[in-house]
Amino acid sequence: MKQLTFNITINAPREKVWNVLWGDETYPEWTRAFSEGSRAETDWKKGSKVRFVDSNGDGMISGISDAIPNEYMEITHEGTIMNGKEDYSAAEAGGWAGAKETYTLKDAGGKTELHIYTDITDEYSEMFSSMWPKALDAVKQLSEN
Known part of the structure; x- marks a missing residue:
């Protein structure tokens, strides 16, 4: 298992970035970088189950390990x-049970620093290393507009 980290500064407040990340309409927009037609079925609250599915209904089951609105989200893949x-x-x-993704949002003088940490199997490391920057660019665009 590898750990990947990604960072981006977004010219928008944390609340706006948070809403883009987890909004029903915006989540499919930025996650298009991973899979066209992807969506998440959840309420994004601590302790909740998440079904990350593609346009065919296939995907991953995860849990919200921690959620502090506008600050932090931790997802554990199950x-x-x-x-x-x-x-x-x-x-x-597959060796990825318990893999985590964390999203940390920090205020940076009216802007938001978004930090992503994700566990990934060696097999998918290269692929996700190229997908995450595209996804973060989409989060930036959606948040700044």
Whole structure:
């Protein structure tokens, strides 16, 4: 498992960036960098389950480990969804059960510093290393407009 980090400064307040990251309409816009038609089924509250799915309904099951509005989100990946069925054993077999993603938003004089930390298997490290900057550029564009 590798750990990847990404940082971007956005000319918008933390509240705006937070709403872009987790908004029902904006989440699919910035996550298009990972998968066209992706969406998240959740309320984004601590302790809640998240179903990250693509346009076919396949994807990942995760949990919100921590959520402090406008400041911090921690997501722990737990399983997969294939053909509408949840499978927690696939994550164990693939070596990424318990992998985390964290999003930290810090005020920077009216701007927001967004810091992303993510665990990723070696197999997908290169792919996600090129996808995350595109996703963050989309978050920046959506937040600044």
